[in-house]
Amino acid sequence: MIFGSEPGARAKLKRQLIRSGMRPNDDRDAAFRRIIHSIPRGKVSTYGKVAAAAGYPLYHRAVARLLRVDVALPWHRIVGVGGQIKVPGAGAAEQRLRLQMEGVKFRGRRVDMEKYEYPLRPWDT
DNA sequence: ATCCTGACCCAAG
DNA sequence: GCTTGGGCCAGGA
Numbered sequence: 001m002i003f004g005s006e007p008g009a010r011a012k013l014k015r016q017l018i019r020s021g022m023r024p025n026d027d028r029d030a031a032f033r034r035i036i037h038s039i040p041r042g043k044v045s046t047y048g049k050v051a052a053a054a055g056y057p058l059y060h061r062a063v064a065r066l067l068r069v070d071v072a073l074p075w076h077r078i079v080g081v082g083g084q085i086k087v088p089g090a091g092a093a094e095q096r097l098r099l100q101m102e103g104v105k106f107r108g109r110r111v112d113m114e115k116y117e118y119p120l121r122p123w124d125t
Numbered sequence: 126a127t128c129c130t131g132a133c134c135c136a137a138g
Numbered sequence: 139g140c141t142t143g144g145g146c147c148a149g150g151a
Contacts, residue, residue, distance in 0.1 A: 063132090
């Protein structure tokens with residue numbers, strides 16, 4: 001637990017930040033969006049790589065949350081490590097279809113990351 | 126203030 | 139290959 005061992009430490013810090021007028025999530029999400037938009041058609045990246053490239057390693061789950069909430073993002077170009085599709089239910093088939101339409105090929109259930117992973121650079125514009 | 130859950134990830138077995 | 143357990147973040151109940 002990086003926020004300390006005390007119970008509720010994380011929630012406490014969150015409330016404190018909000019009370020002081022800061023929105024720690026906004027700049028993170030903005031950074032995530034920048035990185036996500038930099039991935040070209042026909043290429044993919046992973047939740048973890050996006051988070052790290054945005055300057056926030058360990059925040060891969062926050063990337064997933066953003067993709068779920070912000071419908072304007074090219075969500076289908078983000079997959080799990082190793083090229084695994086992580087979208088639940090019917091969305092999985094749609095993601096695969098969208099990727100294939102962009103020319104991305106699969107090896108079994110996974111995206112062929114050797115050929116289609118886009119090398120993200122930190123603080124890319 | 127917990128508790129729960131999720132489009133995660135990694136190391137082990 | 140697959141399953142588990144542990145770690146991590148955010149939002150809602």
